[in-house]
Amino acid sequence: MKFIANALVLIGVAASLSACNTMSGFGEDVQGAGSAVTKASQGAQSSY
Numbered sequence: 001m002k003f004i005a006n007a008l009v010l011i012g013v014a015a016s017l018s019a020c021n022t023m024s025g026f027g028e029d030v031q032g033a034g035s036a037v038t039k040a041s042q043g044a045q046s047s048y
Contacts, residue, residue, distance in 0.1 A: 016029055
């Protein structure tokens with residue numbers, strides 16, 4: 001099961017990197033992912 005999860009993460013990272021043509025594009029992708037994680041954690045905290 002852990003192998004499958006790692007493989008899926010690796011495929012996701014590879015797909016994300018192939019979608020970026022420049023380093024600034026990669027930075028925007030990372031920033032968007034960080035914002036999503038922040039919003040999710042704030043939502044989880046406010047539900048308690």
